[in-house]
Every structure is written in C-alpha cells, then in structure tokens.
Amino acid sequence: MTDISPLALPFPAMPAIAGAQPRIARAQYKTWDRCDLTFITLDEGTTVAGVTTQSRCPSPEVEWCRAALPQGQARALVVNAGNSNAFTGHRGRAAVEAMARQTAAHLGCPQDQVFLSSTGVIGVPLPIDKAEAGLTAAFTAAPCSWEEAAATIMTTDTFAKGAVATAVVDGRTVTLIGIVKGSGMIAPDMATMLGYVFTDAAVAAPFLQQALSDANRRTFSCITVDSDTSTSDTVLAFATGKAGNAPIVTTDSDGADAFAAALHQVCRDLSHLVVRDGEGASKFIEVHVTGADSDDSAHRIALSIANSPLVKTAIAGEDANWGRVVMAVGKAGEPAERDLLSIRFGETIVAQGGLAVADYDETPVTRHLQGKEISVGADLGLGSGRATVWTCDLTHGYISINADYRS
Numbered sequence: 001m002t003d004i005s006p007l008a009l010p011f012p013a014m015p016a017i018a019g020a021q022p023r024i025a026r027a028q029y030k031t032w033d034r035c036d037l038t039f040i041t042l043d044e045g046t047t048v049a050g051v052t053t054q055s056r057c058p059s060p061e062v063e064w065c066r067a068a069l070p071q072g073q074a075r076a077l078v079v080n081a082g083n084s085n086a087f088t089g090h091r092g093r094a095a096v097e098a099m100a101r102q103t104a105a106h107l108g109c110p111q112d113q114v115f116l117s118s119t120g121v122i123g124v125p126l127p128i129d130k131a132e133a134g135l136t137a138a139f140t141a142a143p144c145s146w147e148e149a150a151a152t153i154m155t156t157d158t159f160a161k162g163a164v165a166t167a168v169v170d171g172r173t174v175t176l177i178g179i180v181k182g183s184g185m186i187a188p189d190m191a192t193m194l195g196y197v198f199t200d201a202a203v204a205a206p207f208l209q210q211a212l213s214d215a216n217r218r219t220f221s222c223i224t225v226d227s228d229t230s231t232s233d234t235v236l237a238f239a240t241g242k243a244g245n246a247p248i249v250t251t252d253s254d255g256a257d258a259f260a261a262a263l264h265q266v267c268r269d270l271s272h273l274v275v276r277d278g279e280g281a282s283k284f285i286e287v288h289v290t291g292a293d294s295d296d297s298a299h300r301i302a303l304s305i306a307n308s309p310l311v312k313t314a315i316a317g318e319d320a321n322w323g324r325v326v327m328a329v330g331k332a333g334e335p336a337e338r339d340l341l342s343i344r345f346g347e348t349i350v351a352q353g354g355l356a357v358a359d360y361d362e363t364p365v366t367r368h369l370q371g372k373e374i375s376v377g378a379d380l381g382l383g384s385g386r387a388t389v390w391t392c393d394l395t396h397g398y399i400s401i402n403a404d405y406r407s
Contacts (some may be wrong), residue, residue, distance in 0.1 A: 019240025027134025071169030072205030
C-alpha cells in the first residue's frame with residue numbers, strides 16, 4: 001500500500017446531489033482487491049459541459065466525450081480505473097461503443113448521453129468482457145458515497161479527492177460538488193487527469209460550458225506535476241436542475257456570477273489536491289510571476305519555473321538556490337531584462353537588479369523552504385502581466401513510482 005501523501009487533505013463532508021447517484025463495482029481491470037468501475041446515473045434533463053486534453057494522441061473515451069458534448073444532455077457517467085484504453089486502435093473504440101450501448105440500453109436513453117472516461121496504463125485495450133460484467137454489477141449495486149466514488153477512480157493517487165461549494169441562485173441555495181483523480185502525468189494542457197463536478201442547479205448547457213472553460217483556464221490549466229500531458233484528461237460538469245431555480249442561461253441571469261464563482265472554487269480546490277498528491281511530492285509550491293509583458297507571458301514564465309527539474313529538486317532539498325529560478329525565467333523564451341528581474345522565496349527578496357541582494361540573510365528563506373507550503377516569486381519589471389501556477393517538488397519517490405508503474 002502506497003503511503004498517503006504528506007500533503008493530503010481530508011475528504012470533505014459531501015452532500016447528496018439530487019438527480020445524481022453514484023455506484024461502484026469491480027471490473028478487475030488489474031489484479032487488485034478494490035472497486036475500479038464507477039457508474040453515476042443522472043436524471044433526465046441534466047445538462048453537461050466539458051473540457052478535454054489537448055494531446056494529439058487522445059483516448060477513444062476522450063473522442064467519444066468530445067462528440068457527445070455539443071448535444072448538451074447527459075444521463076450517465078462511466079469511469080474505469082486501471083486501464084486508460086489509449087492508443088488501442090479499433091479495439092479501444094469497440095470497447096467504448098460497447099459500454100455506451102449497454103448503459104444506454106439499461107437507462108433507455110440515447111448513447112450520446114452516456115459519458116465515459118478511462119485511466120491507467122496506456123496501450124492495453126480495455127477488455128470488453130470485463131467492462132460489460134462490471135457495468136452489469138454496477139447497475140444493481142447499492143448507491144455509494146461520493147468519497148467511495150472518488151476512491152474508485154484513483155490509480156496512483158494516495159488519497160481520495162473532493163471539494164464542495166454553494167451559491168445562491170434565484171433566491172435558492174444550490175450545491176456544487178466535485179471529485180478528481182490525478183497524481184502523475186499532470187501538465188497544464190488542460191491538466192487534471194479526470195475530474196467531475198455535479199450540481200443541483202438548473203444551468204443551460206452553453207452557460208455551463210462557458211463557466212467551466214473559464215474555471216479550467218484559471219485552475220486545472222495552471223497546475224503541473226511533471227510537465228507531461230495525459231492522453232485521457234477530461235473534466236465534465238453536470239447540472240441536474242433539481243434545485244428548482246430559474247435556469248442560468250446567460251451572464252445576466254440571476255445568480256450567474258455566484259454560480260461561476262462557486263464552480264471556480266470547486267475546480268481550484270480540486271486542482272490543488274492533484275498537486276498535493278503529486279507522485280512523490282513533499283512540498284506544495286505556488287509560483288507567482290508579476291511585472292511581465294502580458295498575462296500570457298507571465299503564465300509561460302511561471303510554468304518554466306514550475307516545470308524546471310532543477311528548481312523542483314532544489315526545493316525538495318530545501319536549498320535556497322535562487323539562481324535556478326533565474327535560469328528558468330531566462331529559458332522561457334519570453335521578454336525579460338536581467339537587470340530588472342527580482343526573485344523571492346516566501347516574503348524574502350533574494351535577488352534584484354541583476355545580482356544578489358546585498359547582505360542577504362538566507363536564514364528566513366531556509367526556514368520557509370523547510371515548510372510544506374512554498375511560495376516562489378519572480379517580478380520581471382516590464383509591465384502589468386501576472387500569473388500564478390501550482391506545482392510540487394521532485395523527489396526520489398517520483399522515480400520509484402514511475403519506474404515500477406506497470407509491475
């Protein structure tokens with residue numbers, strides 16, 4: 001059993017969402033003693049939105065979701081853990097079609113209202129017989145908790161991840177909950193691995209898509225563990241409409257801003273949990289870049305810092321090696337002036353004006369780096385562009401986990 005990440009947070013109290021019911025079952029995609037298939041039914045009228053990986057080698061599940069999203073309606077979600085079914089050709093596509101067909105027949109709904117995800121080893125076709133047997137078991141399984149559903153979608157994760165928020169819409173309190181899995185192969189190219197948000201609010205699909213895309217841009221697309229983008233990354237949001245509010249249709253609808261803010265909160269919390277469970281991670285790192293030429297430039301510079309193995313290993317070793325941050329800024333390919341750049345760890349500025357701060361005392365920086373929550377800042381001194389990204393350190397644990405991943 002893998003040790004739980006030292007950065008883990010407890011699973012929150014998660015209320016039921018009217019119109020969404022999770023169940024789990026054992027398809028036994030791997031030789032493990034656990035459930036590995038999640039089946040969530042959604043009441044008729046549920047709207048859906050989603051964002052998927054920008055990988056040019058996506059799984060057939062990703063392609064299925066992309067094709068189904070424009071119709072904006074959902075009746076079920078099926079998630080398989082232990083086998084990503086990616087890079088599996090016609091056999092992988094056949095497995096997706098078989099699962100959609102079986103689920104749609106069970107619910108009496110169109111196949112394009114069934115959404116599917118799979119996560120795990122790449123290059124191994126998902127066994128159709130195990131998938132179908134797993135679904136058959138899930139159809140008659142007792143309803144489970146959201147924490148059990150969150151645990152079932154895990155692969156190399158060390159703890160179940162969930163988030164909750166509320167908003168007042170049209171005079172009614174609506175609830176949003178989310179679960180996510182992800183630990184490695186995390187990079188901001190629509191990065192989360194697999195994440196799902198459920199709400200009882202009534203939300204038109206186009207607005208739900210707008211709000212989710214905006215939340216994703218500022219949360220899941222701002223995290224990185226190892227700079228590697230998965231073939232399977234998917235975030236889906238489902239709105240059952242059971243809260244009874246007047247539907248949110250546009251940004252002018254009553255409660256639209258409050259709902260969007262709550263959705264952003266859930267996505268932010270989930271994205272941070274993924275970083276906290278980064279493979280082998282011992283420190284949660286927030287990278288702030290200010291004074292850049294533009295926000296986009298700041299984002300790329302922040303990612304250059306966050307993805308640098310030299311920066312990440314220095315922080316793992318609690319070494320205040322600010323020169324590595326300078327290096328990461330310089331290699332980003334974005335506008336930068338050496339003599340305008342300043343670097344900080346925590347609240348301590350360690351370098352500015354092209355050289356180390358005179359009489360710089362490393363003691364408070366060392367103390368900061370000995371903690372679990374690390375802040376790194378770079379100010380370019382060029383303009384008003386700013387960005388924040390989140391990452392973790394790089395330890396021997398990452399190597400061990402990934403060297404042994406298939407064994």
